[in-house]
Amino acid sequence: MEDLKSAMEEHMEQMADLVQKFSAELRSGLRPALDNFLGFFHAIDWKEPWLACLMGFHVVLLLLTILSRKNVNFQMFLFLLALAGVYFAENLNRFLGQNWKSFARQNYFDLSGVFLSTLWSGPLLVIAVIILVNTLLSLCHLIVRWKRAELKYRSRLARNKQD
Missing domain, CATH: 1.20.5 (Single alpha-helices involved in coiled-coils or other helix-helix interfaces)
Structure with a gap:
């Protein structure tokens, strides 16, 4: 005790x-x-052209995501593209770390990949979450429409049985 x-x-x-x-x-x-x-x-030297292109890429991808919010198939393509970008970030970090002298003034690509995770994977994950939330909202809307149609059908059946 x-x-x-x-x-x-x-x-x-x-x-x-x-x-x-x-x-x-x-x-x-x-x-x-x-x-x-x-x-x-x-x-970070934000004046480097490749960083401006990277930011522009993320802005274009975000705009595509927002503008295509009604097209589920294209949204799924963008979702898979974003997740594939995150999946291959480690390989991309290794490749860019070996070849940084050809496009950058300093080596941003450390072994742990903090820079690439922040400026590449982070925005891609945000876009993937936006697509996921949009898909869930679309599914909720579809379920409501389906349930309303089912209730209308049942009420018609009930009326026909009474007549």
């Missing part, structure tokens, strides 16, 4: 320490994360 009591006390002390650490992190706010983001943002 004493062992159980001491184990519970140790567990409670660990939980109290975790709560104190978590509350200290919350009190420090988002300042460290903001500092890291600003450091990352300022380390």
